[in-house]
Amino acid sequence: MSDRVQLPHDFVPATEAELAMCLADPMWRICSGQLYQIMLKSDDGEEGGNVAPFKPNRAQRRLISRLWHRNLILKARQLGFTTLVAILWLDHALFNGNQRCGIIAQDLDTAKALFRDKVKFAYERLPTWLREQMPLARESADELLFANNSSIRVATSMRGGTIHRLHISEFGKIGAKYPEKAKEVITGSLPAVPLDGITVIESTAEGAEGEFHKLTMRALAQAEAGKQLNPRDYRLHFFAWWDEPTYTLDDDSVVLTPDDIEYFEMVEGLIGRELSQGQRCWYVATREADFSGDEERMWQEYPSFPPEAFQISQLGTYYAKQLTRVRKEKRIGVFPHVDGVPVNTFWDIGAGDGTAIWLHQRIGGEDRFIGFIEDWEQGYSHFITELQKLGYLWGTHYLPHDADHKRQQGARVVSAKEELEGMGLGGDWHVVPRVDDVTHGIRLTRKAFSTATFHEATCKKGLAHLAAYRKTWSERGNCWLGKPLHDEHSEGADAFRQYGQMYEELPKGFARVTKSKRPTNWRVA
Template sequence: MVAGHPSQLPTDAEELARCLADPEWRLFSGCLYQIIVKGEPVKDADGNEIDEGESFVQPFKPNQAQRRFIKRLWHRNLILKARQLGFTTLIAIMWLDHALFNGNQRCGMIAQDRETAESIFRDKVVFAYDHLPEEIRERFPLARASTKELLFAHNNSSIRVATSVRGGTIHRLHVSEFGKICAKFPHKAEEVVTGSFQAVPQSGIIVVESTAEGTDGEFYKMCQRAQALVAGKTLLTRSQYRFHFYAWWQDPSYTMDPAGVPISDELHDYFNGIEADSGCKIDQGQRAWYTEKQRNDFAGAEERMWREYPSTPGEAFQQSTMGNYFAKEIAYLRKRGGITQVPVLDLPVYTFWDIGRKDGTAIWFMQRLRQEDRFIGYFEDHNADLRAYAVELQRRGFVYGMHFLPHDAGHQRLSDTNKSTRQMLQDLLPGHGFYVLPPITELMTGIYQTRKHLKTAWFDIDATAQGIERLTNYKKKWSTAEARYLDNKPEKSNGCSEGADAFRQYAQATELGLLDSLTNNRGYQEAPTPTCY
């Protein structure tokens, strides 16, 4: 209940008029708006969801995080948050309330896809309107109702939920899960920025909210800019975004009975660090909840836990290096400045391949100057035949010294030609040299060789950006049964194995002295083409 206001709908006309004129009472009293609340899903012993859980109806009253947001509301707002804090529900109620009690207003909500938009409109906006007290709802008749918009007859205001809102003036705009829109639908994200945002005047309000979704895309950039304004203690203009962050530990519902929940010393150190950095207190119940959530839902995927339930803004976008094969080497490479601007020289170019059919093909491009191995390009593609890669090599216009292929490129294929991959590439690129590297019996042997030579190489920051990302995120497979990463089993699902395997061909060729036999210290070709396997 809000101090000074009744927590039940007034029966006196004068008191009712006073209450309805007060936005705080309308939102905080719990008298007007009803919402659907989902219970906890039911999971089996393995942590798999087997039932969505029961849903129930309750009066809407803002929770602690929502109250804090309302208090700090600005013209432009950016919310980075943990999951299930109810901000979409809050904004749906706020926008509906604004449309009901203010004339000629246009309120819009954008969702990542049509199904989500329909769900928000049906379960949050329409439901809240339909469940207004009858005598209140009669005051706000509908002029038009569709599957995505309510237009009110008494004041010509409307609220709309869709995948895009543009055209005309939008007085209130909310973009739900903008991080996911940026990651999955970058063209739609650009449309939101160039179209929907521009439709909101400076006197209007924009709320962009999301969990983190990687360090690519406009949401990440917006968060970095907004946090910089916080760090600089800048007095915001109406066109600048106020940064709002809501950690998992700020939600009182994220707790459980700690009895019987083993918490490692490592996690206790983590919680203690968050307490020291954030000036908060994380009690045993909260620690137990976090431990169980991470163990059951995000084992072996720390970055997903940080993304969905961040403790700090920086952690939300943090990438885990646990289980990464080359984490130390990449860190060393960056520290010594090995990722920088690398010019293309008038020297032969050597390529290193990993060739697949369904998995895709990756190619690294390298030049050697004296004893420096300088990577000037990276290319990968999927579901393309060898002709596409031959065209790509020709398009780049390099003079090639040698192409190093994986061991299976020498195997004869049962096809119309019965030729090996090497033979088919030689037909496509006559005059080029191809060397098929011998197989290695143990994956870790190749990993050790790669670690050794990765640290000393040089990479062009732009031309090899995707390849560096592949090496950075090349991970060991997580075994749920053994609760550990498996050294000799790479994770194939994140798309990094092709780029890492192609780079391993470079390390193997270097270890075998093949590049030394092709070049002298001045960097030009010296030795004859080695015999192919």
């Protein structure tokens, strides 16, 4: 929108010359409310029959002012970005010839609804004189082609051809429900946008995985590093719930628990501003009414800061308090391998063909975790090869209790321990005795966190597994069961539990602890 003419958005043209000047200004066309109309939502969030002139709200104006070649919008709900982009794309197609504008949605029904209720709705309600000047050449259920050979269409993918303006709506949901479709968007639709075009990817979060999470974390890292963006880089636009003026509630009946107060104080420290009592009440009331108190859903739909949108709730997790303390005491940072000190390994050989290994050195009073390795459907030789590449002096390799069980391996009957010992890695091999109850092993591991430090870069995946390791939830009983959930986080957590169960018996460290770098806390810009 660099070709804008500086006109007040509320300017009303009185002559043909003034009208021509207004129509030449994209910002006047979008913001004046005199060209485009939209369908308003009712109080329950459904599209209703009320029609109003489109005038961008505060968040929408902020996006327009910062629009880049490639844009990622991580947002709170109900801020109207899909409506805004639909109007932007329609305006671009109407006033620029030979342009292709597209909107991708998670499924065909959603795509057609966006087209009907936002794009077509706005075009059909243009002033009659303007619509007559910009007639349709062709119309279908998913595309409008104008007489100037520009078009706007909706689909679930747009591979092939050139798309000058592309909007991907709720990409997080596409990745969560249809991961193959998300990959198709990345490999097919995005490359169709030229470098001088504009892409807008917009979504609430859907967990700490998937294409939207990857793109967002990369854009966030670039923003935090102050990187000067090139046209191929994504600019992150974060819109927190607390920055929306309407998200406040004057209600003395809303009860804030001590945990709520602690949470708001933490948020205030991160964002560098105070939250009003009305904002606090709105947040708690919305969480309780809309999400039945589910804090994880609230973080996802109304995040306070970018990483929180992808954060997993600590409810039902086994090691949340321990990891919080580790971070608070800055025991996650740069703790590299120390030459000459034996490296121990703690293994889990999962029943689902997954294997996880933690690498550990005991140095002075610290238990340093310097690496984490995991893979699925790989033989023991793969992991031995990966460990040999490191060239470390090996201490003791701690295996789970079933590593002593003998199994038929070709013509031999051997245990996992015997097979691994024969591969020449070096060091001693030890099987950790079985505990009568896995929760007892978890309790021992919680105690063992007291001296643990983690090298942030090489243990990142392992730390994510520890944070997500949780109890099994019973839908029938509506409660947490006293047993761990077996999922993709189990192997990493079970491997770390071998350390917890052996903690008291590990040889004492003998090297002097060296000073380590500590990471700085994240701050909202």
